[in-house]
Structures are given as C-alpha cells and as structure tokens.
Amino acid sequence: MKHETFNKVMDEIIYHKPRVVVLYHGGEPFLNPNLLNMIRTVKDAKVPKTKLNTNGMLVDDLRGIVKSGLDFIVFSIDGRTPHENNDIRTGSNYAKVRNTIQNLVRIKKEMECDHPHITIVNVQMPTKVELETPTHNAPDFLLRDFKGLDVELKMNRAIYWAGLDLKHSGFFLNDSTKTNNHCATSTETITIRWNGDVVPCCLDIQNWCVMGNIFEHRLEEIWRNDNYNRLRESLFNMEFLPLCENCHFVRVGRYLMQTNGANIRTTPSDHNQSNDW
Numbered sequence: 001m002k003h004e005t006f007n008k009v010m011d012e013i014i015y016h017k018p019r020v021v022v023l024y025h026g027g028e029p030f031l032n033p034n035l036l037n038m039i040r041t042v043k044d045a046k047v048p049k050t051k052l053n054t055n056g057m058l059v060d061d062l063r064g065i066v067k068s069g070l071d072f073i074v075f076s077i078d079g080r081t082p083h084e085n086n087d088i089r090t091g092s093n094y095a096k097v098r099n100t101i102q103n104l105v106r107i108k109k110e111m112e113c114d115h116p117h118i119t120i121v122n123v124q125m126p127t128k129v130e131l132e133t134p135t136h137n138a139p140d141f142l143l144r145d146f147k148g149l150d151v152e153l154k155m156n157r158a159i160y161w162a163g164l165d166l167k168h169s170g171f172f173l174n175d176s177t178k179t180n181n182h183c184a185t186s187t188e189t190i191t192i193r194w195n196g197d198v199v200p201c202c203l204d205i206q207n208w209c210v211m212g213n214i215f216e217h218r219l220e221e222i223w224r225n226d227n228y229n230r231l232r233e234s235l236f237n238m239e240f241l242p243l244c245e246n247c248h249f250v251r252v253g254r255y256l257m258q259t260n261g262a263n264i265r266t267t268p269s270d271h272n273q274s275n276d277w
C-alpha cells in the first residue's frame with residue numbers, strides 16, 4: 001500500500017474510532033518497508049489494538065516490532081510436519097520461522113514488554129474421518145519447539161476461499177448441515193485493499209465484490225451504499241453471492257477436505273524429524 005493510500009485510509013477510519021486495525025489482507029505485510037512506521041501511526045492515533053498476520057520469512061527487525069507497539073502478531077505455520085509446511089507454503093522455511101518466533105519471545109523478555117502477543121495459526125486439511133473427530137490437536141513439532149514459551153497455538157481447518165478451482169485438485173468441500181443468514185463481517189468490519197477498494201471481508205482477496213473506493217467516496221457513504229445493501233440483503237435472504245456461496249460463516253462447518261492421496265506432498269523424512277528444518 002502506498003503512503004498516500006495509507007494516509008487516506010487513516011483519515012477515513014480514525015473518525016469512526018476502530019477498536020482494532022489489522023494491517024494485512026492476504027499478502028505479506030513485511031514486504032512493505034514502511035510497515036513499522038504504519039503501525040506506529042495507527043498506535044499514535046490511539047487505536048486500541050493493532051494486529052497482523054505473517055508468513056514469518058521477512059520478520060527481521062524484532063526489536064523494531066516490539067518498539068512499534070504492535071499488539072498481536074500471528075505466524076502462519078501449516079500442516080502436520082515441517083516438511084508439510086514447507087511444501088504447502090511455497091518458499092517457506094520452517095527452521096527460519098521457528099527461530100524468528102523463538103528470538104521474538106526472547107527479545108520481548110529482554111525489553112520487558114508483553115506485546116506483541118504471539119500466536120501461531122496452524123491450518124490442516126482434514127480427511128473425512130478426522131473431521132468427525134471432535135478434537136484437533138496441535139502437531140507434535142509445534143508442541144516440541146514452542147514448549148514453555150509464551151506463544152499461543154491455534155488450530156484451524158482449511159476453508160474455501162472464493163476463486164479456488166477444486167477440479168482435479170484432490171480437494172473437495174464437505175457438506176454442511178447448517179446455513180446462516182448473517183455474517184458479522186458484513187456489519188461490523190471493513191476491509192480496505194492496497195488501492196483503496198473496499199471489499200466485504202478478508203475472504204475477498206480477488207476483488208469479487210468491490211463496494212466502492214475511498215478515493216471516490218467517503219467510507220460512511222460506501223458503508224451505506226447499494227452494493228453493501230445488496231450484499232446484506234443477499235445474506236439475509238440466503239441467496240448468496242458467489243463470494244459467499246461456500247463461506248464457512250454462512251455454510252457452517254464447511255471445510256476444504258482432502259481425498260485420500262491428495263496433492264499434499266510429503267517425504268519419508270517427515271517421520272524422522274530433526275530440529276534443523
């Protein structure tokens with residue numbers, strides 16, 4: 001996001017006193033060389049909480065992150081083994097991300113700061129049998145490497161993102177039994193993209209439903225415009241737009257599943273892990 005767009009976003013949102021600003025939408029926030037300045041600007045504007053998600057591969061200035069005042073940092077580490085993580089997350093290196101998180105914990109201690117709160121989100125693609133298992137445990141490699149550290153481990157099932165082509169992928173969507181006619185994101189949050197486009201939620205990473213653009217209209221006008229009304233009406237009437245059709249907020253319990261032998265590639269050394277991945 002360009003500086004000009006960020007300033008415009010701040011001008012628009014600050015008036016509405018947001019409780020949380022998440023500096024992330026689908027991409028990698030640490031690609032932005034101004035990220036820490038942006039966090040400081042949001043904190044200086046007295047926004048209570050700031051948060052971001054990262055793949056952890058470009059998180060270098062750990063003291064700078066603590067000093068910026070960032071409240072929550074979420075690292076994405078997926079799969080059941082380091083190999084599976086590196087395979088699913090192209091370009092990721094589990095050992096590097098693990099070291100970064102462990103160092104951040106140490107630096108927070110040295111600086112006597114309790115922020116940012118560190119979470120690791122681990123997404124797994126369940127088989128049908130596993131989906132019926134009520135508990136979803138953290139994988140052994142995360143339990144081992146973050147044992148005793150001030151790091152929260154959060155497990156998620158893989159969800160469908162609008163635009164995913166499942167044909168020949170080895171993945172499918174399970175049937176969900178309950179349908180909702182409301183999603184809180186359409187009434188409580190707002191997502192502004194890098195170019196000022198406003199989309200309904202963080203799941204719209206391909207601009208399927210652009211509600212408006214903050215360079216053309218004020219945020220409050222967009223929030224009440226016909227596009228937003230149509231979206232909320234479609235949700236209420238359960239006549240879902242393509243963006244929402246397979247969303248787990250309205251198709252409760254709908255997850256991305258893998259058929260036996262789907263294209264998660266693993267190697268025999270998955271079963272013989274060392275600490276050096």
Ligand code: SF4
Nearest residue numbers: 183200201243244247
């Ligand atoms: S139901 Fe639609 S608007 Fe709501 S979170 Fe899902 S995709 Fe977004």
